[in-house]
Amino acid sequence: MCPTGASEMNGTETDCIEFRILMAYAQRRRPELKAQRSPEKERPSPAAREHKASETSKTKKRRGWKKLIPKCVRPQEEELSEQPPTRDQAKEKDVEEIAEKLQEIVDSNQNLPGLFRRSDSIEPDGIDDEEQYTIQRLVELLKESGDELNQEIKTDKYLSKCFKEAYSYSFFKKVTDMFLERVCSSAAQEPDRIAFTADITAKLTTVDNHPMNQSMGFGVKYLREHFSIWAESHGGWQKALNNAEEEEVE
Template structure:
């Protein structure tokens, strides 16, 4: 992504969907009013459609995709080791995840200082690869997309980088890896909110 493209990412449907998804995954503190995002659609507002798609993505992730492997790391870690360790940690959630990240000073330092899109891309691809077998990937696009939303939300919840940076990386990853599939299936609403789920894997 070029320097001037970052503002385009924050106005993309992917970025706005990531924001809505992240709000759904957070523990609600108070009830929010109508969504800020209104776009062209039939009778539903863009915010309602984003909410419906985010709900579907949440259901996909919560259907049992994530299984903890409990990998522990010792001593010096290469970047690949760090990514694998972080993948395993990201399969955990909530306070437990935050506590383990805070205790691993090398990992924490790396996330705070050297977190780039390249690292996000490798991490997200490794996260998806740890859950979706390679021979299944061509038919499990919805699951891979849902996992991209989940890893982005979990990274943002760690509060180690500014929200717009993590969400921007997530939106860029979705555009680079899944835009053709989303477009081929008629956009986010049709790809995730059709009745016959088996038609669109």
């Protein structure tokens, strides 16, 4: 099972397709996240990098000599070098293609006139109003870039306090529900809603109040609750998004 987002996620939980899609999308919006993908212990030491460079140099030299040898003498090497990508490599390529499609959907819809209507602001008066005020402010800010969202929360001490105290999956769901209600029409296709859910999740990972994986976990749970069954019933995430796009064009 994938995480609910209540705590940090371990390596096994981050293997689920929903998390990988959200991470690939977030990395497109925040390139610095790529450096966080591999744990420090997996990064080669300077000595290991030097050894690898030496081995690479030797390999290049061997390849140079190999060109002088007739192909009939080296058929096994040629077959090995032309092997198809591994299953993991193929899955990674699928995830990157899904993230790219979601990014295209968000980018193509962000500048549409009347896409986002600003709500009438409310003055907080009590706990319920505090939460509603925080949700509305976040929904308004989520139209901007993640960096601007983080900066605004840092600047607005009241918003920062309310957000920090209220942040939970229930709160994340309310923010996402309200945002999708405002940016997507009632006839909007599922890919549009999925794309904006990924965008909301990626932007909330920029907020310093909470660990990145907490927001990612909330995003995973939201995708699973609202869209995973739809994707599975259409042959998987990639096929579902491709088919939906083709149906929209027709």
